[in-house]
Amino acid sequence: MPGRFRLTIVAAILLTVAACSASAPAGSGLRELTVWIMGDSSTRFQQLVKPFTDRTGIGVDTVAIPWDSIDQKFTTAVASGNGPDVLQIGLSKLPAFAASKALLTLGGQALKEHPGLVPANFLDGIATGAGQVSVPWVSDTRVLFYRSDLLTGPPATWEELRAQARTLAGRGQGQYGFHIPQWDTTLPVLMTWANGGTIVDGGGTIDFDTPAFHRAVDLYTGLYTDRSVPADLDFDQLQGFVSGVTPMLVSGPYLAGAIRAAAPDLAGKWSVAPLPGGVARTSLLAGSNLAVWGATDDQDGALRLLDHLAEPRTQLTWYGLDGQLPAAKAALDDPELAADPLVSIYIRQLRDARPLPPVPNWDGETGKALLDALNSIVLTGTNRDTALRALYAATTGTPAA
Template identity: 55%
Template sequence: MKSITRIATAITAVAAIGALAGCTSGGSGGDAEADGPLTVWIMGDSGTNFEQLVAPWSEETGTEVEVVAVPWDGVDERLTTAVASGSGPDVLQIGLSKLRTFADAGALLALDDHIADRPALAAENFPDAIGGEASAIGGEIVSIPWVGDTRVLFTRTDVLAENGIDAPPTTWDEVRADAKALAARGDGQFGYYIPQWDSPLPVVMTWSNGGDIIDADGNVDFDTPEFEAAVDTYTGLYADGSVPTNADFDQAQGFISGVAPMLISGPYLAKSIAESAPELEGNWAVSPVPAGSDSATSLFAGSNLGVWHNSDQVDQSLVLIEYLSEPETQLEWFEVSGELPTNVDALADETLLADPLVQVYADQLAESRILPLVPNWDGGVGADLLTALNSIVLNGEDRDAAIQALITKTEGISVN
């Protein structure tokens, strides 16, 4: 296992699987703390687990915590409504792809002054995140690292072996060849799964070829040979018949059944597989993402925690965030959710590092990057990227025309 120093150096972002939900009466954000519960927005279906996580803190401090879970596809609407009404939560979980969106909307409190005297939230407790581009926008710290995530390759090693493939592929060329062989097993069988909603995947493919989708001036740029090579790989997997085309394909069940025995996902999928299909133990594995012509670079994602810009319970909100940043709390959340800690002491925990899956995650974290923090990635550049690629592979649109439309539509968008 690599030392925690390497891991800490490598993780340049901490961010969000989630974005949280709920309401509270916004206050002045001054020193006086209001009575009443702290409201926390939490993403997806993790609300019940989060309530259990914070129950000991609530009992110890006497502070009630009201957890409101927001569906993944309801985050933008909830943000818009809360900003318009002036009434949001106290604490919110923010997916990294949403950090710029929340900050640009004025929803997040600048934390620089508030955390200056809180050692538990100091930068040295986290892997190069506080004060970095994954925690700050416009030079102001607007979030605190909470859980980490990186993408790795999942393979059903038994299915591969049955079809003459003795090891997981290590390059995208090998993925394509192996996927084609696996898809030849018969009707309804595939070799690889591409989520039609996964906008980071073609970016990861671009990185693996040594390129980027942001130019030297900070502008979005899809007019590069490295992105063209990524498009070759992406569209080629569909052209080979190796990828299911139905939008409602269930990646976990497809993997468990062996219908789609290779895919890229995060550590949370490992927990789901282990719990849903314990009989598969020893018949599946995780390995680093495939390399292109340059590297095996993956996506770094996760969740940060922020404070709503006009919360009237700022101090107590930060006390809660301190609790969530403690190594013991983060290790407990990993057990519950499968999401990696961000506290460096938690990442160095011997029990955590004894898990062979964590070894792979740690190695991959050393070769991971965050998505560019352009405005509204999910509803803007990321959506445009998916529209272009899906129009080619699902609707048969002319490739050159679709990519040129993407280049034209995203021209002038910047991370600056």
């Protein structure tokens, strides 16, 4: 991120805090909202909402929830009826969380009173109209990270990537060209989209048994056949990229900050590019939304907080604090944000991105079955047809809408 942009954001925060502090009601007891924020950014989130508290007199108690604990935490809250006032939800979790009926529906009067929350303000595909239960908070996508000191340029197609990866793997023992995280359920889907296909049939159910997916399987398994990717389950993708062992990988914008922190001396020796293509270069539209707990004791306060967090300037401030891309269209159109060469690529890729099918339990069922099949082929030598038949049996007909 350009230093100028970060300084502008920080200055804006300080000015806003100073201005709002003067209007905070003196000596008044604060109402307080409990907010669940995923990961380890709760301290920075408290910074972000301080102007809101100073302006409204509504306090915010931020609780950090580890990503791998959110399912259990949410299930327990639904069973007990005791949830937070506001919570962050990853897009892949949204269908299941919405199905619980524990979240406030943001329609009718709520949207009339809070027009900043209407879906049209945000990237297409993140928020829904009828039955909307959340507001886009941050956006994410997948791009190609590559070592520009080891490649003449990024591959434009997956066939070019496979060829370049094979050449890079020929540098010697322990050298590879590409990294496939064996926990990443999205990469095979991206490869399917690149081949002009989808994993959802005309009836709105999951169907992997298509020519486009078969070509994606050929690409995925072929990279292992070429010995272009490490087969080690514990392989560290950051260190692999920094060391040059794996000079290409597909990841989200968050990886850029990790690379800068781990290897500042690599500046100028790596970059990002839109995903390799085929028929298409469509990437994943991911991120997180914010929702209001249906049984909150302070619905008005919770919606006012969502208003604050949905504002483009607030989302730009959050990018300055935490490095997560905005989801508001007006924020993504900010010229200072797009002045960062890497961010300009992220925004370009977001224009050609779509979410995973809204399967209620993608991570635990459909996505898991997909990875189980592919990893059994490349890691344990399971017969390809046998593995794919098991995948089709486990997933075909699963509702995806």
